[in-house]
Amino acid sequence: MPIKGVNEPKLVRxxxxxxxxxxxxxxxxxLEMLKELIASLNNEIENGALIVVEGxxxxxxxxxxxxxxxxxxxxxxxxxxxxxxxAINATKVIILVDNDEEGKNICKKLISEFSSKGIRYDIWxxxxxxxxxxxxxxxxxxxxxxxxxxE
Numbered sequence: 413m414p415i416k417g418v419n420e421p422k423l424v425r426x427x428x429x430x431x432x433x434x435x436x437x438x439x440x441x442x443l444e445m446l447k448e449l450i451a452s453l454n455n456e457i458e459n460g461a462l463i464v465v466e467g468x469x470x471x472x473x474x475x476x477x478x479x480x481x482x483x484x485x486x487x488x489x490x491x492x493x494x495x496x497x498x499a500i501n502a503t504k505v506i507i508l509v510d511n512d513e514e515g516k517n518i519c520k521k522l523i524s525e526f527s528s529k530g531i532r533y534d535i536w537x538x539x540x541x542x543x544x545x546x547x548x549x550x551x552x553x554x555x556x557x558x559x560x561x562x563e
Contacts, residue, residue, distance in 0.1 A: 457481040462502035470552040504532035511542045511550045
């Protein structure tokens with residue numbers, strides 16, 4: 413005689429686990445959205461936008477996923493005069509720093525500096541990238557691994 417509750421199936425609220433097909437469809441949609449985001453970002457660059465990232469690994473990660481151009485590598489020790497001269501000549505500055513504590517601080521600092529100098533900046537792409545990789549990435553260099561997971 414079986415012990416009550418041991419051999420009985422567990423009830424799962426909401427119909428059980430996500431099916432493989434639905435999971436795959438979500439990945440395909442996320443991958444398509446990422447491709448559109450990259451195309452839009454490349455269009456911005458072709459029209460004179462400057463991208464700012466934290467370091468060479470981030471620049472390499474963007475190149476690996478198909479982003480054109482050479483981003484400005486920013487750190488706390490960066491030459492701010494050079495950055496502002498480049499920013500003034502750009503149509504806008506797209507801030508694509510990491511989504512960790514240091515990246516958030518850099519983003520706030522750049523927003524403050526650009527605002528005080530009347531330089532157009534854009535953090536929409538940063539928000540979209542981290543929204544797409546929600547709970548999977550906090551650093552740009554993790555993007556290519558997320559794409560491979562989606563494919």
